[in-house]
Amino acid sequence: MPFPIKLIGLFFLIFLLVIIQVSWPLFPNELSLVFVLIITLFLAGFSSWAWLAVIIGGIFLDLYSIFPPGLFCLSLICSFAIIKKIAHEFNVTSVAGFFVLSLCSALIYKINILFFSYLFYFLKFSEQSIILNKFYWLDLVWFMVLNASFIFVMILGIKIIRKYE
Amino acid sequence: MRKVFVFFIFVLLLYLSIFLLHGENVFFVISEPWQKFLYRQKQDSANQYDACEDLKIENMKLKFYRSQNETLKQHLDFLTESKDKFVLANILGRRYESGFNWIIINKGKKDGISPGLAVVDKRGSLVGSVITAEDSISYVRPLVDLHSFVTADIISFNEDNKSDVTSGVIQGEYNLIVKMKYVPLDQKVELGDIVITSGLEESIRRGIIIGQVVEINKKPNAIFQELIINLLAEKNIRIVSVLLPVS
Numbered sequence: 001m002p003f004p005i006k007l008i009g010l011f012f013l014i015f016l017l018v019i020i021q022v023s024w025p026l027f028p029n030e031l032s033l034v035f036v037l038i039i040t041l042f043l044a045g046f047s048s049w050a051w052l053a054v055i056i057g058g059i060f061l062d063l064y065s066i067f068p069p070g071l072f073c074l075s076l077i078c079s080f081a082i083i084k085k086i087a088h089e090f091n092v093t094s095v096a097g098f099f100v101l102s103l104c105s106a107l108i109y110k111i112n113i114l115f116f117s118y119l120f121y122f123l124k125f126s127e128q129s130i131i132l133n134k135f136y137w138l139d140l141v142w143f144m145v146l147n148a149s150f151i152f153v154m155i156l157g158i159k160i161i162r163k164y165e
Numbered sequence: 166m167r168k169v170f171v172f173f174i175f176v177l178l179l180y181l182s183i184f185l186l187h188g189e190n191v192f193f194v195i196s197e198p199w200q201k202f203l204y205r206q207k208q209d210s211a212n213q214y215d216a217c218e219d220l221k222i223e224n225m226k227l228k229f230y231r232s233q234n235e236t237l238k239q240h241l242d243f244l245t246e247s248k249d250k251f252v253l254a255n256i257l258g259r260r261y262e263s264g265f266n267w268i269i270i271n272k273g274k275k276d277g278i279s280p281g282l283a284v285v286d287k288r289g290s291l292v293g294s295v296i297t298a299e300d301s302i303s304y305v306r307p308l309v310d311l312h313s314f315v316t317a318d319i320i321s322f323n324e325d326n327k328s329d330v331t332s333g334v335i336q337g338e339y340n341l342i343v344k345m346k347y348v349p350l351d352q353k354v355e356l357g358d359i360v361i362t363s364g365l366e367e368s369i370r371r372g373i374i375i376g377q378v379v380e381i382n383k384k385p386n387a388i389f390q391e392l393i394i395n396l397l398a399e400k401n402i403r404i405v406s407v408l409l410p411v412s
Contacts (some may be wrong), residue, residue, distance in 0.1 A: 004171065019196050020271065022258035023203035029261035029340075048388060055176050063189055064260060066267050066296050066304045069180075113263055130263045135339045139264060 008051065011056055018060040030143040031150065032109075034061060038080060039105050039147075040154040043098055048083070054080045067117060068125045075112040082108050098155050102148035110140050171189055193301050198270055200257040204403065207410060222288055225359040225374055231328070249370075250409040252276045253286075256402060257302065265312060266340050267296060268305040270405060274298045281368035283408045290398040291315070291362060291373045292405055301402060306394060308375070309337035316365040317345060317375055321358045329353070330381070332363055334373060335394065343376065345392040352390070354381055360394055369401075 017033040027033070034057035039052035058073025065072060083105045092101050113130075120126040130136065183189050188396040236389055261267075272278055278298045284305050293307040294315065306313050319331040333348040345360060358378045364371025380393035 007171075012233065015196070016199075019199050019258075020203065023200040025204065025259075029259075029266075053325055056179075059176075059179055059183065060192075062270060063183065063192060064258070065262070066265065067262075078306070110263070117263070128265060128312070130265070133311075134407075135311065136264050138339075 001147060007052065010052055012158060014056045015060055018057070018064065021159050022064050028146060030139065032143075032147060035106070035109055036147055036150045036154065038076065039083070039102060039151045040158070042080070042083070042087070043101070043155050044149070044158045050080065067128055068120050071113070071116050071126075075109060075116050078116075079105065079109040079112045088137070095152075095156070095159075099148060099152045102151040102155075103144050104146045105151075106144040107140070110143060176263055179238075189299065190301050193271075193299070195244050195345050197257060198412060200269075201255060201271075204256060204258055218397070219288070221377065222290065222374060225361075225377070225397075226406075227288075228359055251406040252278060252409060254303070254407060255256060256405060261340075264310075266307055266310040268293065268307060270303050270407070271301070271307055272407065273301045273303050275300055277409050278303050278366070278407050281366065282410070283362070283369040283373055284397045284405050285373060285408060286402055286405060288397075289374060290374045290396070291369075292398045292402060294366075294369065295407065303407070307337070307340075308335060308398070309340045309341065309345050311337055315369065315375070316363040318363040318371075319345070319348075319354055319358045319360050319378065321353065321355060322352075333389075333392070335360070343394045343396055345378075345394050346389065347392050348392060350388060350390050354390070354392060356381065359393075370408070373408075 014034060014037070017037060021027060021031070021033045038050050038053045038057060041047075043054055053075065055077045058076040061072035061076075062069045083101070086104065090097070090101075090142070092098060114132075116129065117126065117130050121129040127138060184194070188267040229264075252272050254272040254276075257269045257271050259266070259268050270284075278295055280295050280297055283296045284292045284294060291308060293305045293310070293313060296304045296306045308315065309322050313336065315335045317333055317335045319333070321329050321331065323329055331348055331352040331354055333345040335343055335345050337343050348354065356378055360375040360378065362371055362375060374397055376394040376396040376398075378392050379395045382391040382393070384390075
């Protein structure tokens, strides 16, 4: 299949994921489908597709956001660059390693959102600043556990499918 | 290399069209029916309301009108319910990020919506306020959001049947409860007292029902007391009204 068609397919898949995430009440608030897709693609070995998902996902997350345009896109790009570096540094191959890497990636993503939200706030691009209180930390832990669990399940599923193939 | 170039051009055009040329409306229009469909999967809230809740709100409204008549009879005539101009809007979804919680509605700037306006449910109870308005959609901050601050009054009646007004600030906590803060310790507040908007915000008029006092927290050395408020707006809401400025 030609590259532009695949790209358009990915584009619509991510658009659908964002709509589901925003509008379908069945999903927990802290679960980020785009983030799960990106990390799953990366851990499954589709690194270049993960990069495309980072850019397109960032744009759509920015589209339905109260934060200024670019916050989610920049956070995803920086997070993914750091995660890729870490993965290459430690050469993660075990299942437990994947889970730890998923937890780390969720933490890095949240730290990047925090960093860029404060940067935008201090540069007067935005009026929203994240309040760092006990609820934020609780939310951070819940986000890490929930998203890492989803990524872990997806990776396990992919591993099982590959094994049978 | 060619793929990277194609992708780069694609992203550049996308960003330019969305955020600089207001192309976001195309996506909002495409996604609106999908979002409505998905949001409808929520349990129907119509049956969850009992007659008791309606009577509570009715009672609160009556108490509020009584208080108005006593003290500000002529002055507050223009604030009565019938003078509100409003825009009905469907909720398309909700998002949550790092303590921020926002509701997406399908009406925007072109319908006269601007930041700060009050959003109410079908019975006039305050749901939240508009944070940002795009051309065709708007974002609403619910009262339970940690970053939501609304000035409020409590109207209570003493033994002589005279009304007394206590002021404070309503703030959400972890999207679960709503507290009324900065209420002086010497102010007498009772469980069940009604809480209404005070009208100090530029775009939110006085007298919109917020809720009812369900818990009073007083600490001996504190300057202020904290009140837990039970919101009377619907929980699983689908349609809201945005109250437009009277002028």
